[in-house]
Amino acid sequence: MDKPINVGLIGFGMAGRVFHAPVIAAVDGLRLHKVSARKPEQREILQARYPEAVIVAHADEIIHAEDIDLVVVATSNEVHHSLTQAALLAGKHVVVEKPFTNTVAEADELVALAKARGLLVSVHHNARWNSDYLTVKKVIENGRLGRLVSFEARYDRFRNALKENAWREANLPGSGILYDLGAHLIDQSLQLFGKPEAINADLRTQRPGAQAVDDFELILHYPQLKVSLKGAMLVKEPSPRYALYGLDGAFVKYGIDPQEAALKAGESPKGNPNWGREPRDSWGKLNVLEDGVDVIEYIESERGNYPAFYRNIREAIAGESGLAVKPAEARDVIYVIEMAERSWAERRTVDLRF
Numbered sequence: 225m226d227k228p229i230n231v232g233l234i235g236f237g238m239a240g241r242v243f244h245a246p247v248i249a250a251v252d253g254l255r256l257h258k259v260s261a262r263k264p265e266q267r268e269i270l271q272a273r274y275p276e277a278v279i280v281a282h283a284d285e286i287i288h289a290e291d292i293d294l295v296v297v298a299t300s301n302e303v304h305h306s307l308t309q310a311a312l313l314a315g316k317h318v319v320v321e322k323p324f325t326n327t328v329a330e331a332d333e334l335v336a337l338a339k340a341r342g343l344l345v346s347v348h349h350n351a352r353w354n355s356d357y358l359t360v361k362k363v364i365e366n367g368r369l370g371r372l373v374s375f376e377a378r379y380d381r382f383r384n385a386l387k388e389n390a391w392r393e394a395n396l397p398g399s400g401i402l403y404d405l406g407a408h409l410i411d412q413s414l415q416l417f418g419k420p421e422a423i424n425a426d427l428r429t430q431r432p433g434a435q436a437v438d439d440f441e442l443i444l445h446y447p448q449l450k451v452s453l454k455g456a457m458l459v460k461e462p463s464p465r466y467a468l469y470g471l472d473g474a475f476v477k478y479g480i481d482p483q484e485a486a487l488k489a490g491e492s493p494k495g496n497p498n499w500g501r502e503p504r505d506s507w508g509k510l511n512v513l514e515d516g517v518d519v520i521e522y523i524e525s526e527r528g529n530y531p532a533f534y535r536n537i538r539e540a541i542a543g544e545s546g547l548a549v550k551p552a553e554a555r556d557v558i559y560v561i562e563m564a565e566r567s568w569a570e571r572r573t574v575d576l577r578f
Contacts, residue, residue, distance in 0.1 A: 228255040232286030236261040240298035250494035251534045301398030305330040317344040324554040326398035331555035347554035351408035354481035355528035369470030376452045376467040379405040380459035400436030409453040420444035425564035473512030500528030
């Protein structure tokens with residue numbers, strides 16, 4: 225495209241500041257043109273890092289701006305639906321931070337609206353471009369494990385004290401780590417294995433004073449495959465990030481994609497030859513039986529690539545490629561979360577009907 229796509233970023237909290245702004249700025253053909261930020265400290269960072277970006281106080285100044293092509297919603301979950309709806313009605317393409325919405329009904333409404341308006345709407349499931357996930361995907365595809373019978377994935381933190389005035393910690397729709405970290409694991413599983421037949425869930429609040437889910441375990445039922453997804457806020461000693469077990473062996477992976485830490489440290493993916501590269505001590509261990517012989521290898525991790533998400537957005541708007549993260553896929557993540565909540569409330573296995 226000769227003319228860059230002007231991007232308006234709504235929200236400059238951690239999501240906007242860490243995961244969106246630096247990646248948008250690193251992708252050729254996208255221009256971070258306007259950013260909404262209310263707090264003085266946010267405005268200071270914006271002026272220092274993105275001096276060409278126009279700083280505004282309100283989302284409406286981005287949604288209704290004639291010079292904005294793509295709106296990025298990087299706000300608290302409670303306004304994902306309303307801001308995305310407003311942007312679509314204003315004729316803008318939209319990227320919304322995950323989770324897509326707080327309910328399936330809201331997600332279905334936005335999918336239909338975008339289709340009716342002929343506009344792009346996508347959800348920031350950037351964990352599809354994590355180094356660890358890309359490595360797991362490659363290991364599954366090469367078939368050396370034989371038929372996979374068990375897949376375990378974890379996304380943990382250690383935070384034994386609640387954050388003050390944090391919406392994710394409050395008893396609100398869309399709060400808690402199931403909607404946050406769990407959404408990533410669910411999306412990855414749906415990409416790897418398709419839609420499961422049923423779900424069992426265990427959802428808990430474990431920290432003193434906690435109001436939102438801070439520990440989850442989901443069992444997704446597939447024919448001949450058990451998928452276990454876990455996340456917790458009280459994991460001081462890490463477990464394997466991924467553990468895959470097949471008829472011919474296993475693959476176990478510790479360590480986590482380095483991109484989040486790099487972005488939090490203020491690094492940029494643009495022009496960085498080592499971006500997304502994991503250290504050797506994070507490589508996963510493959511242990512398989514081949515021709516009657518035990519074979520142990522350490523598999524070099526694939527490189528993480530968050531900019532690929534926004535490159536795809538640019539290409540999809542230009543009509544050069546299909547959309548990588550389709551809104552219907554993000555809607556299915558919300559459906560699984562809703563059914564997990566039903567499973568825990570009713571203490572039973574719930575059949576899934578996508």
